[in-house]
Amino acid sequence: MTYFTCFFLDNEKDIIVSLYKDLDKLFYILSTPNHHSGNLIRNLARTFKLPLSEDANNMLIIKGEVPCYIDGSNEESYIFSLGDTEVARIYPDGSVNVVATMPAIAKTLMSQSKEYSLEKDKIIFKTFINKDLKFRSDLHTHMNGNLPADVLIALGIYHQIRYPLYYVKKLDLKLTDEQWERVNAQREKVARQFVYSDLKGKYLDRKINDRTFINFADLILNNLDNAELNIVKIRGSLSVIKDGQAVFTNLEKVYLYRYVFTKGEESEDKIDIGDVSQIPDEDVKKTLRRMLRDKENPDYCNNTVFQDKLLWIARNYKRYGIKYAEISDTTLVKKYESLEMLRQVHDVMPKIYKETGVMIRFLAAMRRIPLTIIKDAVTPADYLAQNLEVLKATALDPYVAGCDFVGEEINDIITLKPAFKEIVKIAAKDPSFVIRVHAGENDSQKDNIAHSISCVKDSLAPGQKMPYMRLGHGLYTYSPRSAKGKAVLKQLKENGVVLEFQLTSNVRLNNLNSLDKHPIRAYLKQGIKCVQGTDGAALYGTNSIDEELSLQKLLDLSEEDMLLMKRSEEEVIERSEKAFFEKSDRYNALLDGRDMEEVLLEKMKAVKIGKKLAKTGGLDAYTELKEHVSEITWDCTPVVLLGGSFNTEKRATRVTPEGKAQLDALIKHFSPEEICFVIGHKLSGYEKYLVDHNKKGFKIYAVVPAVISKAERDKLIAAGVSIRVSPEAQGMGIYKSFNYEIFERRPSMVVAFDGNSAAANLIQEAKNGKGKAQILVWGRSKTLHQKALSLKGYVNLFDEIVPIGSYLKDWDIFLDARRNMPKE
Incomplete structure (x- = not known):
């Protein structure tokens, strides 16, 4: 053959x-x-x-x-x-x-379960999509998640970006002997800059490797024997994990890999790109050839990396029949970076629109919580006030359609209410200004949809009309049959709030495990306006057509349902396109021949948003508990107990006699020489039961957020537990520390009695981790039962009929093997 x-x-x-x-x-x-x-x-x-x-x-x-x-x-x-x-x-x-x-x-659900069941169709x-029902917008997406990996790789070659040695090693990319010789010589030079650094070991290596670069064009074009395998590895790094659902931590890591390309800096040592016909990947080669032709086009020949990124985002949208998009970007709330971004946008977007017919506008994105994955990043305490100062100016630009609150939804949006007062003032001067909030993405904050609306409504000046408002995701709130749920539906409808749905990202980010629980049909039935977004399609292996087909077929939406969404979308597009041209006229009059930077800098006025927002509202956990901080022992296998700390703030775990009996059996089965327990910071529910009944003297570690209350501090000290302090300030984010300290480094057991999205994320992290994890979920937990079913073959359910003891035999075998290992 x-x-x-x-x-x-x-x-x-x-x-x-x-x-x-x-x-x-x-x-x-x-x-x-x-x-x-x-x-x-x-x-x-x-x-x-x-x-x-x-x-x-x-x-x-x-x-x-x-x-x-x-x-x-x-x-x-x-x-x-x-x-x-x-x-x-x-x-x-x-x-x-x-x-x-x-x-x-x-693909995601089939990848993470050993027993996947869904209809063939x-x-x-x-x-194929009915032309009359085809969506023409992407109203929920993010700047650096849009472009497919093949386009980013071509972009990296074309602009000859600097590719860090850290990622070469992390992805195990293959270089030629000559390339290794050159990159190692450069590394030696970089290392000299860190002779007096306080960093040691792997932290110092990481810093040096991050600042040592190879020309990406050289990496691919002068290394063709390894190009095919290298491209496959690089492509894989630019989307969320393959074998199952990801969590927010994985998403943040993928963004770091993407930033190398989307925020790329050109290499100082350029090569002659020349003939690209030997590139083994046809899509990369085809895209690169188009980029090289663009070099001959006076409209694009001087494009920056950012401008080419916009060009290819628009071309990609045109390919899938999208004519209007609003892209969320945090650059627009950074003082000088925002001005440079807008300058480049004004220079290239008219040409892009002429070629593609795609109108791209932006939402100035503010983080609801500071980013913690970038270890060197220092976020000032008043970062939101600084963001709002810049937003007051950038909001005047016609390409800025509104603002957005982004980031993992682990805090109540009501804590940011003082910021909304300033945003509503902007909307009062610009009636087209859109206020979008990521709300209802997971089940940890069921009040966030209602609280987002009230944050805006309560901030209105007397007689001020409700601004245009959209909520991203909208999956979770209270049951529509409850009084709270009915009140939310009423608020959504009366205030014309538009809900944006991104089905693929919901599934791939572990926020939706059961498709039959999706609320969109109920919203449409109640007359709530709903539209589609992609959430940064390329991150999740989707596009706007795939997304629409998934919405329709996987959620069994009727043509009437799709038509309702289409009409809501058309309203937004028509209003937004009109707003762009009206804002353009006002903007040109404002500039009146003056330089854009000069005018916008004048408009950036300091903002005071009150002490309530500036204060952390708690104590520094490390300072308060440093005498109790201790590394999790390597002499014992950690057993992570979920049942108290991983619920929503207003939901308490109910400890049942049946559940206590299972935990008693677990405690009785093991000895303190074999295992230690790791719990959350609340010391409630089954965690409290463990602490109160620890007669055998197991070592118990509590992972606590970086900021705690006085009551939490006193309770932790009184309990006599050892402490691990997470870099995450919010309690619902500490699951990330369990992953880093346990699941990525060593074998473990997870026993989950109760919890909301944070517990589901922790379970998913345990399944994805490099260390072996036995995962046991209490069968009576309604909130975690569906998560367990989505991980068939990796998670076992236990209850009175199938008790926890029936799953401990395999773990005994592991512990026996560990006991017999030779001592160092």
Whole structure:
């Protein structure tokens, strides 16, 4: 057999169908090389009753023949199908017409479970949308999550960006001997700058490697023997994890990989790009060739990396039939960076609009909590006041449609109410100004939808009209049958609030585990305006067409439902396009021939938003508890107990006699020489029961947020537990520290009795971690039961019928092996 061609069943190129010819016969090999657990291909084979085999590298594959058909014109074509769905037609000249694909949602759920169950027509479906129902906007997306990995890689080559040695090593990229020689010589020079640094060991290595660079064009073009494998690894780093759902920590890490390209700096040592025909990836090569042609176009020949990013975002939108987008970006609330961004936008966007017909505007994004993943970043206490100072000026620009509150939803938006007072003042001067809040994305803050609306309404001046308001995600609030739920529906409808839904990101970020629980049908039935966004499509392996098809087919939306969404979208587009031209006239009159930077700097006035927002509202945990801080011992295996600290603020864990009996059995089974316990900071629920009944003297560690209350401090000290302080200031964010300190470093057990989204995230982190984790979930926990079911084969449910003791035998075997390991 000879290789013929290939195609992909998904947007991320994870499911490859390679085609081989033998005379007039065509055969296929389906493989999933980026999914190492094997779950995806096993579930695919089981669902469609296809035989599994192994290739020479012991990787699972599916093999078969593609039948040949003759149509009414006596033309031959080969038709590849899965079940009753025609997926692709392959023609004798090697061209392939793919007509059905797998949505990223189905791929994710199939990847993380050993027993995936969903109807065949929701795994693979035809990529056709009724023209009258086709969405034409992306109203919820983020600047650095838009572009597909192949475009970013081409962009990196074209602009010859600096690629850090840290990522070369992290991704295990292959360099030539000559490239290693040059990059190591540069590293030696960089290392000299840190001779007197206080950093030691891996922290010093990381700092040096972060500041040592290779020209990305050189890495790819002068290393063609390794280019194919390197491109696959780089592509994988630019989207969220493959084998299952991610959590917010993973998303933040992906953004760091993307920043290398989206905020790229050009290398000082340029190479001659020359002939690119040897690049092994066809999509990267095709995109790079278009970029090289743009170099001859006077409209684009001097584009910066940022301007080319905008150009390719618009081209990508045009490809999928989008004509209007609002992109959220934090740059617009940074004093001097915002001015440079807007200068570049005004220079290139008219040309981009002329070519593509796509109008791009922006939402100035403010973080609801400071970013903690960038360790060197220092966030000033008054960062929101500084953001608002800049927003008062940038909001005048016609390309700025409004503002946004972004970041992981682990705090009550009501704490930021003083900031809304300043935002509402901006809206009073600009009636088209949009106030968008990320709210209801997870179940940790069910008041956030209602509180977002009240933050705006309560800030209105007498007689001021309610500004245009949109809420991103809107998945979780109170039951519509409850008094609170009915009040929320009333507020949404009366105030014309628009809800934005991003189904793929909800699933891939572990915020939605059951599709039948999605509330969009209930909202549409109540007359609530709903629209679609992508949340940064490329991060999640989707696009606007894939997203619309997923909404319609996976949530069983009717044509009437889709039409209601289409009408809501059209209202927003029409209003926003009109606002752009009206704001442009006002903006030009404001400038009156003066330089934009001069005018906007004058408009940046200091903002005072009250002591309530400036204060942290708590004590520094490390300072208050430093005498009790201790590293988790390596002599014992940690057992993470969830049942008190990982609920929403207003929800307490109910400790039942049945649950206590299970915890008693766990305590009785182990000895303090074998295990230690790790809990959260609240010391409530089952955590409190453990502390109060620790007669055997187990070592107990409490992971606490960076900011705690006096009552929490006193309770922790009185309990006599050891302390680990998380860099996260919010209690709902400390699950990240469990991942770093335990799941990524060592074997462990998780026993989960109760919890909301933070507990679900911790469970997902345990499943994704490098260390072996046995995960046990209390079967009576309604909030965690669905999460457990989504991880079949990785999580076990326990209750009175199947007690916890029945799962401890395997762990005993592990502990026995550990006991018999030779001592160092």
